[in-house]
Amino acid sequence: MDSIKSVDRSLRTGLLSDLRWVPWALAAYFVVQTIVRITLSNSLRIDEAQQFLVAQWLDWGYDEQPPLYYWLQYGVFAVFGTTLASMVVVKNLLLFLVYYSYHRLARLLLADKGMAAIATLSLLTMPQMFWQAQRDLTHTVGTLLAICLFLYYVVVTLRKPSLVSYALMGICVGGGMLTKYNFALIVLATFVAVLRHPDGLKRVLDKRFLLTLALAVLVFLPHGLWMVSHMGDVLDQTTRTMAEQGQGNKLSDIGNGLKELFGTGIVIILPTAVIFLIFFRTSFVQSFRARSQWSDFMGTILLVTLAILLAMIVVVTLTTFRDRWLLPFLFLAPLYFCVKLEAHGVGSAPVLKTFLYLPIAMMVALPIIMAAGVLFPKSGSYEHMNTPYRTFVEKVVAEEGREPAAVVTISWLRAGNLRLNMPSTPIISMDYPLFDPDSASLGDGPILLVWNERNGSASAMPGSLSEWVAKKYGPALANPQQRDMALPYYYGSDPDRYHFGYAWVYPKGK
Numbered sequence: 427m428d429s430i431k432s433v434d435r436s437l438r439t440g441l442l443s444d445l446r447w448v449p450w451a452l453a454a455y456f457v458v459q460t461i462v463r464i465t466l467s468n469s470l471r472i473d474e475a476q477q478f479l480v481a482q483w484l485d486w487g488y489d490e491q492p493p494l495y496y497w498l499q500y501g502v503f504a505v506f507g508t509t510l511a512s513m514v515v516v517k518n519l520l521l522f523l524v525y526y527s528y529h530r531l532a533r534l535l536l537a538d539k540g541m542a543a544i545a546t547l548s549l550l551t552m553p554q555m556f557w558q559a560q561r562d563l564t565h566t567v568g569t570l571l572a573i574c575l576f577l578y579y580v581v582v583t584l585r586k587p588s589l590v591s592y593a594l595m596g597i598c599v600g601g602g603m604l605t606k607y608n609f610a611l612i613v614l615a616t617f618v619a620v621l622r623h624p625d626g627l628k629r630v631l632d633k634r635f636l637l638t639l640a641l642a643v644l645v646f647l648p649h650g651l652w653m654v655s656h657m658g659d660v661l662d663q664t665t666r667t668m669a670e671q672g673q674g675n676k677l678s679d680i681g682n683g684l685k686e687l688f689g690t691g692i693v694i695i696l697p698t699a700v701i702f703l704i705f706f707r708t709s710f711v712q713s714f715r716a717r718s719q720w721s722d723f724m725g726t727i728l729l730v731t732l733a734i735l736l737a738m739i740v741v742v743t744l745t746t747f748r749d750r751w752l753l754p755f756l757f758l759a760p761l762y763f764c765v766k767l768e769a770h771g772v773g774s775a776p777v778l779k780t781f782l783y784l785p786i787a788m789m790v791a792l793p794i795i796m797a798a799g800v801l802f803p804k805s806g807s808y809e810h811m812n813t814p815y816r817t818f819v820e821k822v823v824a825e826e827g828r829e830p831a832a833v834v835t836i837s838w839l840r841a842g843n844l845r846l847n848m849p850s851t852p853i854i855s856m857d858y859p860l861f862d863p864d865s866a867s868l869g870d871g872p873i874l875l876v877w878n879e880r881n882g883s884a885s886a887m888p889g890s891l892s893e894w895v896a897k898k899y900g901p902a903l904a905n906p907q908q909r910d911m912a913l914p915y916y917y918g919s920d921p922d923r924y925h926f927g928y929a930w931v932y933p934k935g936k
Contacts, residue, residue: 445543452525452546455789456518459560462793463514466800467811467916468846470510473564475842477513479853482845483861486652490660493649494604495568508849520567521559525549527574532761534581535720540774541764547785548760551698554753556792565606569754572602573612580616581723584623589634596638600645608751615730619723676743683739686747694749694756701784702763705777709770710763718769724762731755805919808882812915815843818926821911822874826930831871832863834895836888840876856890865898865933873931875906882924884910891929899933906931 470478480488481500487493499516506512525546532542549555559567576598583591602609620626629635643650653660702710735755738744774781800811823829832852835841841855854862875895879885887908896904907930912923 445539448543448546449526449529451786451789452529453522456522458793459521459796460514460518462797463518464511466797468510469811469813469815469916470513470839470843470846471562471810472839473562474513474517475839475846477564478508478842478845479838479855479858480861481508482853485860486648487656488860489858491565492604492606494601495565498568508845510846517564517567520571524567524570524574527571527578528757528761531574531578531581532764534578535724535761535765536768538768538774540778541768544774544778544781545761545764547782548698548701548763549757550785550788550792551701552694552753552757552760553697554694554749555757556788558750559753560792561796563750566750566753568605569602569609570757572598572605572609573754573758576602576612577616577727580620581720583629584620584625587629587632587634589637592632592634592638593641596641597645599638599642603642603646604649606754608754611731611734612727612754614734615727618730619726622726623719623723679743679745680739682745683743683747684736686745687735687739687752690747690749690752691756694752695759698760698763702760705781706767706772709767709772713763713766713770713772716766716770718765721762721765721769724758724765728755728758728762801917803915803917805922808915808918808922808924810839812917813843813882813924814913814916816847817913818911819844819847821913822926822928826872826874828872830874830930832868833874833876834891835876836890840878844876854894856894868898868933870934873933875929875931877927878925882915882922884912884925885927887927887929895931899931903931903933 477496477499480496481503484497484500485493488496499513502512502516528549529542529546532545533539536542536545559570576595579591579594579598583595599613602613617630620630623629706713735747800809803809803812829848829851832854833841833844833848834854834856835844836856838855838857841853841857845851845853852863852868873895875887875891877885877888877891892904895906909928911926911928913926914920915922915924
């Protein structure tokens with residue numbers, strides 16, 4: 427018995443002293459998440475569906491989102507096929523790379539390897555990281571990775587500059603701007619933090635910094651030119667989204683913006699802060715008075731970002747701050763907490779052994795919880811993944827006896843799900859007028875119109891579909907016979923049914 431205890435003690439000591447297993451544990455976690463997602467359902471959530479719709483064509487720009495994630499998904503579909511696995515593997519690989527690069531950055535900033543592990547695994551305590559990012563974020567995941575890589579090479583350049591580090595900084599800036607436009611805030615905040623660093627001004631005045639600027643511009647330039655010609659659409663959609671709660675009164679709107687900013691920010695950070703307080707107790711509170719070179723660096727990034735957001739509220743009167751928009755700034759909080767604790771002289775040794783139980787438990791529980799939400803839905807409260815798109819496609823094609831020349835629907839959620847199940851058929855959505863082939867390109871085959879309600883109830887054909895038909899083929903075909911197909915939900919309960927409205931349009935007759 428004593429020998430068994432001795433072996434167990436030795437294993438634990440090894441695991442705690444050599445934390446190189448952390449990335450491997452995270453890799454295993456995302457492999458499990460990939461398998462669970464692929465086997466669970468062939469229906470898509472909102473952001474997932476957008477990738478299937480937009481990846482039908484290649485362009486320098488698409489909408490208010492930068493195009494890098496679309497380009498990546500387009501390439502993967504082209505090589506490996508337009509399948510659910512092609513989308514899920516990309517998403518989980520990027521998520522793993524976010525955690526891996528975060529860990530590398532933490533090890534660069536922290537002398538204590540245990541603290542680097544705590545900072546990285548603490549991402550699993552942020553709901554937007556362990557839940558929302560896993561379920562439905564795409565472009566934001568790309569931004570998180572770009573931020574980790576950018577900060578890593580900034581720190582490398584501050585410590586030991588080289589031509590390669592300057593070049594990689596520029597590539598990260600250009601690439602980051604192709605993930606989400608709010609990446610620019612991190613670039614500005616980091617620039618201020620660099621200038622405050624003892625060697626920062628020297629690094630900025632280094633002639634190799636010109637390479638950073640040149641590569642950043644070069645990487646972003648093709649999309650930037652597209653953006654200039656579509657600036658009105660990009661800004662209009664972005665500001666409209668971020669001013670949804672505006673009432674028209676300047677002071678009232680500023681108040682709403684401040685309330686949204688701090689309210690959403692607290693929701694993101696609070697669970698992690700509470701966990702740090704539980705494990706580190708008074709040392710966590712006292713650490714905010716401690717300072718070090720890297721705590722000042724990380725603190726400056728967070729403070730300058732906050733200042734920019736406050737200025738945007740006052741100047742542009744932004745009133746809405748969604749958690750996915752703030753996450754790229756606030757996911758740096760666990761790393762900042764650890765840098766502060768180390769500056770205070772607190773090490774990981776007293777808490778690491780106990781702390782590791784939390785992320786390990788999360789990695790075991792999360793795939794089960796996510797699967798349970800789909801496998802055991804409440805009647806009348808189904809998820810997008812319970813919607814029987816594949817069953818509908820199979821039945822409607824069998825009923826007609828042939829596949830449509832094209833499918834036209836109203837939203838990208840429907841369009842993406844339909845394309846997943848008809849990858850060789852053009853899918854047109856009213857949300858994306860940029861992809862709308864002319865009637866000659868569509869040929870003489872039948873056109874399938876599809877619509878449905880989020881709650882699964884039956885509904886009449888939207889007027890936008892009639893207008894599309896009238897524009898393409900004339901008003902005589904704009905009112906086709908409407909049909910309804912009621913199908914059981916995936917993992918649903920009787921008598922619950924999801925209603926698909928659909929109609930066939932025959933440009934050249936049957």
